[in-house]
Amino acid sequence: MNPMNYVYLSALLFSIGAAGVLLRRNAIVVFMCIELMLNATNLAFVTFARMKGNLDGQVIAFFVMVVAAAEVVVGLAIIVTIFRTRRSASVDGANLLKY
Amino acid sequence: MSTSAQLLAAATDTGDGEAVTFWILGPVAVLAALGILFSRKAVHSALLLAATMLSLAVLYLAQDAPFLGVVQVVVYTGAVMMLFLFVLMLVGVDSSDSLVETLRGQRVAALVTAIGFGALLVFGIGDAVTANAGLKEANQDGNVQGLANLIFSRYVFAFEVTSALLIIAAMGAMVLAHRERHEAPETQRDRSLARFRPGAYGAPLPGPGVYARHNAVDTPALLPDGSPAQISLSPVLIARGDVRDVPGSGQDVAVRDEDDLV
Numbered sequence: 001m002n003p004m005n006y007v008y009l010s011a012l013l014f015s016i017g018a019a020g021v022l023l024r025r026n027a028i029v030v031f032m033c034i035e036l037m038l039n040a041t042n043l044a045f046v047t048f049a050r051m052k053g054n055l056d057g058q059v060i061a062f063f064v065m066v067v068a069a070a071e072v073v074v075g076l077a078i079i080v081t082i083f084r085t086r087r088s089a090s091v092d093g094a095n096l097l098k099y
Numbered sequence: 100m101s102t103s104a105q106l107l108a109a110a111t112d113t114g115d116g117e118a119v120t121f122w123i124l125g126p127v128a129v130l131a132a133l134g135i136l137f138s139r140k141a142v143h144s145a146l147l148l149a150a151t152m153l154s155l156a157v158l159y160l161a162q163d164a165p166f167l168g169v170v171q172v173v174v175y176t177g178a179v180m181m182l183f184l185f186v187l188m189l190v191g192v193d194s195s196d197s198l199v200e201t202l203r204g205q206r207v208a209a210l211v212t213a214i215g216f217g218a219l220l221v222f223g224i225g226d227a228v229t230a231n232a233g234l235k236e237a238n239q240d241g242n243v244q245g246l247a248n249l250i251f252s253r254y255v256f257a258f259e260v261t262s263a264l265l266i267i268a269a270m271g272a273m274v275l276a277h278r279e280r281h282e283a284p285e286t287q288r289d290r291s292l293a294r295f296r297p298g299a300y301g302a303p304l305p306g307p308g309v310y311a312r313h314n315a316v317d318t319p320a321l322l323p324d325g326s327p328a329q330i331s332l333s334p335v336l337i338a339r340g341d342v343r344d345v346p347g348s349g350q351d352v353a354v355r356d357e358d359d360l361v
Contacts, residue, residue, distance in 0.1 A: 002231075003162075009121075011220035013128060013129065013151070016213070019210060019214075020136045023136065023205075023206060023210075024136070028187060028190065029141050035148060035179065036132055036151060042159075043155055046158075053233060053234060053237060054237050055234070055237050055242075055249055058167055058242075059246060062166075062250070066261050068179070069178065069268075070268035071268075073268045074268050074271050078275055079190070080186060083190045
């Protein structure tokens with residue numbers, strides 16, 4: 001098996017995550033799809049590290065995980081705040097800037 | 100097969116065991132990801148995301164990245180998914196909106212964009228990299244030691260900045276989630292008045308129906324005329340669509356709002 005298959009899998013997962021971000025309207029599910037995209041990029045980084053024979057890709061995947069953890073904390077706090085004021089976690093709800 | 104092709108095949112080939120792992124876990128990851136996209140309930144999406152992350156963790160392990168595989172399980176499926184589930188419980192399962200398109204053609208456009216983007220990635224990267232050096236050399240002192248050597252030498256500045264980022268994120272989450280109380284808390288008198296204001300239901304709510312067939316929290320009580328009493332059920336159960344029909348009454352108890360559970 002060619003290790004490029006991992007990269008194809010990663011591209012597939014990333015596209016599914018992107019479709020989820022564009023299609024779903026529940027903010028929490030949108031957020032999960034962003035996590036899916038981050039995971040897909042991590043898989044690509046790990047695969048590139050293996051193909052290139054050095055560990056830099058794995059280090060970058062590690063940093064992506066750290067940043068993702070920070071992002072989840074802040075993002076979920078924002079979702080909770082929006083839910084508290086609007087009683088809804090829909091991404092269509094927070095549109096006051098439009099008017 | 101020519102010699103160069105043989106060399107290329109040898110250079111890009113992985114072991115059979117790894118191929119088996121990949122062809123089992125790859126489809127699992129993809130199907131779970133599609134499930135996140137299409138499942139109606141956010142809790143199901145969360146569990147399917149955990150499944151995807153676990154299969155990715157095993158794929159990391161198969162690719163000579165034991166540290167990242169373990170961190171993936173601990174940080175992602177452990178901490179991050181628990182955070183997601185906490186917030187889901189906090190926000191409530193019935194907190195969402197309909198499947199009605201607000202922008203016309205958005206769904207088709209989104210699907211086309213995603214498919215095109217995936218094709219671009221596959222065909223763009225697909226021919227760019229073909230090497231397979233393997234990590235034997237880089238991992239000879241151990242994967243964790245190799246990563247530590249890199250993190251604490253070449254990437255030490257990024258590592259330090261990361262610590263600042265984590266502190267800022269924790270502070271930001273606390274500031275965002277904190278709520279200042281502006282009015283006095285409700286007293287027992289306020290609550291009592293609210294209970295008996297016009298339109299409120301003063302008496303205790305009726306209990307759910309009790310039948311021999313099952314434990315009946317999800318089954319409504321029957322009114323004297325035989326119709327189901329909506330207020331005998333928990334609103335959470337009605338919102339989740341987890342309400343049973345009354346045996347023999349022939350009526351639907353609660354309208355299942357499938358659409359508002361996206």
